[in-house]
Amino acid sequence: MSPLLNILFYLLKYPIKSLKILCCPEFFPIGREVKKIFIDKDKQTIRKVYRPKKIDCMHYNAKICNEYQDHLSFIPKLLESGKDSLLQEYVGSLVDVRYNLPNDWKKQLATIQKQLNNVQILCDDVEVWDLNPYIVNNLCVKDNKLYIVDFGKWRTNSKKRTTFKKLMRDIDYANDTTPWFVVPCHIIKLFWKVGKNIVGKIIPDELKFFFLFIPFLFCIVISSLVNYSETIRVWIADFCFGQLLFSSSHYILKNHIHLSGSFDSIPKEELNIINANHTYQFDNFIFFYLFHHFNISGSKVTSISTKNEIGDLDKSVLKLAETHFVQENSVPQWHSQKYVINYFEGIASCNTNHKTNKPKSLLLQKMLETYPEKMNYLTHLDIQYFYKGTISPIKESNGTIWKLFLQRKVDIHVNIQHYKMPTAKNCTEWLNKLYKNHNLYES
Numbered sequence: 029m030s031p032l033l034n035i036l037f038y039l040l041k042y043p044i045k046s047l048k049i050l051c052c053p054e055f056f057p058i059g060r061e062v063k064k065i066f067i068d069k070d071k072q073t074i075r076k077v078y079r080p081k082k083i084d085c086m087h088y089n090a091k092i093c094n095e096y097q098d099h100l101s102f103i104p105k106l107l108e109s110g111k112d113s114l115l116q117e118y119v120g121s122l123v124d125v126r127y128n129l130p131n132d133w134k135k136q137l138a139t140i141q142k143q144l145n146n147v148q149i150l151c152d153d154v155e156v157w158d159l160n161p162y163i164v165n166n167l168c169v170k171d172n173k174l175y176i177v178d179f180g181k182w183r184t185n186s187k188k189r190t191t192f193k194k195l196m197r198d199i200d201y202a203n204d205t206t207p208w209f210v211v212p213c214h215i216i217k218l219f220w221k222v223g224k225n226i227v228g229k230i231i232p233d234e235l236k237f238f239f240l241f242i243p244f245l246f247c248i249v250i251s252s253l254v255n256y257s258e259t260i261r262v263w264i265a266d267f268c269f270g271q272l273l274f275s276s277s278h279y280i281l282k283n284h285i286h287l288s289g290s291f292d293s294i295p296k297e298e299l300n301i302i303n304a305n306h307t308y309q310f311d312n313f314i315f316f317y318l319f320h321h322f323n324i325s326g327s328k329v330t331s332i333s334t335k336n337e338i339g340d341l342d343k344s345v346l347k348l349a350e351t352h353f354v355q356e357n358s359v360p361q362w363h364s365q366k367y368v369i370n371y372f373e374g375i376a377s378c379n380t381n382h383k384t385n386k387p388k389s390l391l392l393q394k395m396l397e398t399y400p401e402k403m404n405y406l407t408h409l410d411i412q413y414f415y416k417g418t419i420s421p422i423k424e425s426n427g428t429i430w431k432l433f434l435q436r437k438v439d440i441h442v443n444i445q446h447y448k449m450p451t452a453k454n455c456t457e458w459l460n461k462l463y464k465n466h467n468l469y470e471s
Contacts, residue, residue, distance in 0.1 A: 061082040062079070065077070067118060068118070072117075073116065073118055074118045075115050076116070077112060077113045078112055086112070086114060089179050089180055090109045090114060092179040093106035093116070093179070096149075100144070100147070101143065102136075103175065104116045104118070104175055119168050120171070122163055123163070123168065124163055125164070126202075129203075130172040131172075136174045137196065145189050149186060150182065150186035151179075151181075152181070153178070153181045154166045154167050154176060155198070156202070158218055160214075164195070164199070166178045197262060200259055201260070217267065233280065233282070233283070236279040237277075237280040244272035244273045244276065247264070262327040265329075265349065269316075269326025270319075273326070274316045274324075274326065277313045277314075280313065281314065282317075283436070284440050285317060285441075288444065289443055289444030290322070290444060297402065298365055298366075299362070299368060299395075299403040300367045301368050301407065302367060302369055302409065303370055303407070303408045303409070305410060308426055309426050310430070318444075324367055330350045330362065332354065332360070332370040332391060333351050333352070333354065359394050359398045370392075372459060372462075389455070389456060393456065396449065396450070397452040400451070406449055407444060407446050408445045408462070410442065411442050412441045413429070413439075416436065447462065
């Protein structure tokens with residue numbers, strides 16, 4: 029019997045007990061790898077009995093304990109390794125954000141993260157539980173100390189670094205937001221995750237685009253009707269932009285786009301200005317595809333705009349993205365790391381009615397004057413559209429580009445280049461040279 033069927037059988041056999049587990053579990057009695065869990069009456073030890081097909085996972089957990097328990101202070105001690113079970117030190121119940129989260133939880137997570145990175149271990153399965161937004165899976169607490177209790181998915185000698193930033197955001201969100209908002213949103217997200225996995229196996233990529241993009245529009249409409257705090261804005265942006273918009277762009281573009289260069293080839297600055305030779309409205313989806321490709325979360329993406337006379341739906345999108353309007357005549361004040369979409373004047377100069385000829389260029393100069401230490405590079409996307417399998421450039425209308433995409437007759441070549449930012453004094457001359465080199469001026 030599969031783990032999912034086991035869980036469903038357990039829910040049907042023990043409905044009252046299951047409800048208690050869903051609301052405030054001390055531990056999960058069954059799981060994908062673990063068949064049963066036994067805790068001694070004095071709560072000193074815990075025995076995990078593994079499924080027959082998951083014995084390799086048991087041995088891997090035992091290996092991690094044996095090799096790293098002297099170096100990592102947050103894993104339970106291994107007391108005994110049996111034929112199909114492990115006996116470990118009992119390190120408390122699962123973290124419940126509402127009841128047992130230590131006051132210094134952020135400091136403890138930072139320490140755990142540092143220790144893991146010091147020994148080159150990637151841990152990416154400590155996260156909020158799918159079935160309850162207040163429970164943190166694989167993280168326990170005893171005497172106000174946090175412990176990680178499952179190591180089956182840890183990767184040793186990893187070049188990637190462990191980070192708990194998303195977990196911290198999720199915990200802050202659950203702490204700071206009313207349950208009347210948290211619980212329904214989490215249920216919607218759960219059904220969305222299940223539906224996405226099912227639908228993803230039976231429909232073509234072009235339909236997946238609409239399957240994701242239409243809910244994105246629906247969520248934007250709903251978000252426009254409510255006032256939200258910064259914590260909720262981050263959650264909505266990560267879901268609407270990251271899970272829906274960026275993912276939808278991935279499905280429609282993944283068989284058409286050819287990349288050279290990488291966002292990862294430069295340091296991740298506090299402010300990352302991203303420019304492109306803007307020809308079609310479709311260019312925006314190329315940005316979204318890249319954000320998905322390079323795992324950039326939705327709440328980190330924003331833009332600079334010269335347009336104020338826009339529709340309500342566009343206003344809602346830009347508000348959620350914390351877009352800065354040039355007409356505000358001020359320097360943007362973003363308080364976290366941002367990837368800023370900004371088409372500088374040139375081909376896109378017709379988009380502005382601003383009294384200044386090049387308002388975005390002047391804004392960049394002001395930003396360099398205000399906080400030059402936050403932005404050391406400009407990323408430029410050189411985007412070229414070709415007919416499929418040829419080197420013949422496409423020069424068509426926006427509507428024709430969409431039609432060609434649906435017919436799978438387009439290749440897109442994107443060359444990602446990075447330029448060292450100038451000083452504020454040399455900004456205008458530097459941008460003029462950039463435009464000239466990339467033929468960004470209107471013809």
